[in-house]
Amino acid sequence: MSEHAIALTLNGQRRDAVVEARTSLADYLRLDAGCTGVHLGCEHGVCGACTVMVDGRAVRSCLMLAVQADGSTVTTVEGLAAPDGTFHPVQQAMREAHGLQCGFCTPGVLMTFAALTGGEAKASEDSLVSAMSGHICRCTGYQGIRRAAKALAEGTVGAGGAE
Amino acid sequence: MKPAPFDYERPSSIEEACRILSEAGGGATVIAGGQTLMPLLNLRMSQPFILVDIGRIAALQGVTRVEGGTRVGPMTRQADALADPVLAAHLPAMVTALGHVGHHQTRNRGTVGGSIALGEPAAEMPATAVALGARLEITSTRGTRVVDAADFYIGPYMTALEPDELLTGIIYPDWPEGHVVLFREVAQRPGDFALVGMVGAAVVEGDTLTRVGLAWFGMGPTPVRMRQAEAALTGASLSALDPRAMAELAVADTAPFDDHHASAEYRRTVGRRIFARTLREALQLREAA
Numbered sequence: 526m527s528e529h530a531i532a533l534t535l536n537g538q539r540r541d542a543v544v545e546a547r548t549s550l551a552d553y554l555r556l557d558a559g560c561t562g563v564h565l566g567c568e569h570g571v572c573g574a575c576t577v578m579v580d581g582r583a584v585r586s587c588l589m590l591a592v593q594a595d596g597s598t599v600t601t602v603e604g605l606a607a608p609d610g611t612f613h614p615v616q617q618a619m620r621e622a623h624g625l626q627c628g629f630c631t632p633g634v635l636m637t638f639a640a641l642t643g644g645e646a647k648a649s650e651d652s653l654v655s656a657m658s659g660h661i662c663r664c665t666g667y668q669g670i671r672r673a674a675k676a677l678a679e680g681t682v683g684a685g686g687a688e
Numbered sequence: 689m690k691p692a693p694f695d696y697e698r699p700s701s702i703e704e705a706c707r708i709l710s711e712a713g714g715g716a717t718v719i720a721g722g723q724t725l726m727p728l729l730n731l732r733m734s735q736p737f738i739l740v741d742i743g744r745i746a747a748l749q750g751v752t753r754v755e756g757g758t759r760v761g762p763m764t765r766q767a768d769a770l771a772d773p774v775l776a777a778h779l780p781a782m783v784t785a786l787g788h789v790g791h792h793q794t795r796n797r798g799t800v801g802g803s804i805a806l807g808e809p810a811a812e813m814p815a816t817a818v819a820l821g822a823r824l825e826i827t828s829t830r831g832t833r834v835v836d837a838a839d840f841y842i843g844p845y846m847t848a849l850e851p852d853e854l855l856t857g858i859i860y861p862d863w864p865e866g867h868v869v870l871f872r873e874v875a876q877r878p879g880d881f882a883l884v885g886m887v888g889a890a891v892v893e894g895d896t897l898t899r900v901g902l903a904w905f906g907m908g909p910t911p912v913r914m915r916q917a918e919a920a921l922t923g924a925s926l927s928a929l930d931p932r933a934m935a936e937l938a939v940a941d942t943a944p945f946d947d948h949h950a951s952a953e954y955r956r957t958v959g960r961r962i963f964a965r966t967l968r969e970a971l972q973l974r975e976a977a
Contacts (some may be wrong), residue, residue, distance in 0.1 A: 526693035546696035546739065549730075568689035569727035573793065582767070582796040588726040589797060592696055593741060637793060652792075658878040659791030 531595040535560070536604030544591040551575045553591035554601060562602035562632045566661070573660035576633035577601050583640035583656070602632035605639060615639045615673075618682040622672035626664035634660050634670060642677050650678035691729040698741045702748065702827055705854055708740050710829040714851040716740050720763055720802030723794040748801070748856065751775055760858045762801020766790070769800050779860055781820060781869045781889045785812040791879040804837070805855045807847045807910065810881040812873070814841060815911035817858060819888040819903035825857035832856070841910035863899070867891045868970050870902065872962040876949065882906040883950050884958045886938075886966060888914075895925050897971075907942040907959060914938045917963075926971055931964040938963045 527546045532539065535558055544553055551568075554560040554577065566572035568587045575586045578600040605613035612620065615638040625631040637656050641648040653674035662670065676682050697716075699705040709716050717736035719725050720743065728734040742748055748763035751774045758778050760769065769775055770786045789812050790798055803813035804824070817824070817837035824835045826849060837858075840848050849855065873885035888902035900921040902914040917938040921929075944955035967973065 527695040529696060545693070547691040547693055547729075549690075549726075552690075569730050570723065570794065573791075576793055583793045584796050585723075585793055587730065588723055588794070590696070590722075590726075590739075590741075592698075593722075593743060641792075655878070656792035659793040 529592045529595070531592055533594050533596065534598040536600055542591070546590065546592055548591045549587050550577070550579075550589040550591045550594050550599070551586035553594075554586060554599070557591075560601040560603050564629055564632055566629065571661070572630070572633075573637075574630050574633045576636045576660070578636050578640050578643075581640060581643065583637040583659075585659075600636070600639075602635055605635060613639060614682050615642060615677060618673040618676045619670070621682065622669045622676060624665065624669040624673040630660055630662045630664075634662070638674065638677060648678060650675050653678060689730050692732055692735045694729075694736050695738045696741065697738060698744060700744060702745060702854065702856055705740055705742055705745060706827055706829045706852070708738070709854060710852045712738050712740075712851075716851070718742055718805070718854060720805070721765065721794075721798040722802075723790060723798035724802070724806050724808060742854070753778075754859060757859050757861045760800050760860065762799060762805065762855045762858060764800050766795035766798045766800060766803070767792070770795065778862060779820065780867075781863075781871060781887060782816050782860065784869055784871045785816045785887050788812050788873050788875075788878075788882075788885075794879075801855050801858060804840075804858060805847065805849060807841050807845050808881070809841075809844050809908060809910055810883075810885070810906035812882070812885065812887065812905060815885070815903040815905035816887045817860075818911045818913050819901045820863070821861050821901055823859045823861075824855060825859065826853050827856040828853040834859075838913050843909045863889050863901075864891055867899075870966050870970050872966045873905075874958055874962060884944075884955050884962065886914075886959070886963060890921070890971070892926065892971065895927055897921050897924050897926065897929075902938070904938075904942055904959065907939075907944045907955060909943065909945075912942050914941055916940050926973065929967070929971070929973055931967040931973060932960075934967060935960040935963040 532541050554563045564574040566574040570585050570588045577586045579597050615635050697708050715737035718740050749761045751772050752759050766789050822837040868890045870888040873882045875882045885905045891899040900918045904912040939956045939959045944952040946952050
């Protein structure tokens with residue numbers, strides 16, 4: 526059983542830690558870094574609730590070891606909104622489209638959408654909807670989430686179009 | 689749902705990785721993208737003493753053209769392979785299959801070589817390697833050997849890889865420009881493991897099929913090369929082709945399981961249907977008389 530010193534950038538801040546080799550990135554984020562917005566549903570890569578951004582890409586944090594994130598830039602749902610509390614566009618879109626009910630799956634969905642809409646290429650509605658195959662939502666029936674995806678792809682977030 | 693304790697090594701070269709594997713005497717497991725291995729660790733179905741992370745070995749990454757083919761580094765992420773212009777130009781069947789591997793989020797971590805080396809029988813990448821005639825370069829401190837993908841798979845998650853060996857390259861032979869892609873998968877939901885799937889390529893010259901490579905996934909304990917169908921199709925004339933008869937030959941080589949998702953008979957029935965339909969659509973055959 527080995528322990529490892531890691532350094533990463535978490536939500537814009539550098540963090541140093543010593544982690545046991547078997548510690549998942551999800552457990553490190555929740556238990557050590559205090560990012561309890563990272564939700565753990567299944568812990569074996571099926572539900573998608575623990576999705577975070579690692580170096581700009583959406584990944585399941587239960588399927589990655591904390592030690593593997595050494596040197597990476599990690600963003601969780603806590604890092605989405607502006608410091609003054611202004612929502613990130615994906616949060617605004619989900620709010621306007623009623624894309625959540627209980628909210629358990631929501632942080633993961635937000636991180637997938639944020640990763641896909643954050644790059645240089647504009648994400649299509651198709652790519653957002655097909656990436657939803659990686660998330661299980663037990664409340665909404667996905668229709669509100671689909672409307673949020675549509676608003677993000679069409680750039681109508683905040684225009685009242687999705688209300 | 690937490691892994692049993694293990695040691696962790698992150699070698700920076702193939703030589704260092706092979707040395708660790710050799711010294712571990714079978715107690716080490718290689719982790720590439722980890723998208724299948726991590727669930728097995730979390731469920732404690734796999735309990736290695738040492739986890740060897742090959743994620744930062746630069747020599748294992750990327751796609752390059754080689755004489756007569758394309759070489760894919762095993763650590764190439766599935767998402768990167770899916771967007772790779774060389775693969776799009778030379779191996780469209782592989783790119784089509786990649787789109788069905790897991791989900792967007794798992795393709796961002798999962799690798800081509802990890803999937804091939806693990807040998808899940810319902811996975812797309814092993815069957816694609818078998819169908820397209822890929823050769824696998826395997827390295828250890830004892831040297832390097834090359835194995836045909838068709839000879840690599842022994843059983844579910846069992847391959848020709850010895851405990852001290854590392855998959856270091858996947859070499860796909862060239863298929864001529866304009867070859868036909870044959871692919872279809874039936875799964876309960878997008879991203880789920882296939883109940884039944886087929887992948888392959890065919891070369892048409894005039895009215896004649898001159899080269900065919902085909903394999904099933906989810907139709908036996910390993911990817912299953914459709915040897916009888918390949919033999920019957922190669923040299924066959926399109927105008928005289930009977931897709932339903934070919935489908936019978938295609939399922940003749942299979943040994944599907946009964947499990948809680950589907951019976952073996954169901955898998956064979958679906959296999960016949962998707963084979964005949966895929967052949968008709970891809971080769972633009974008339975409906976069978």
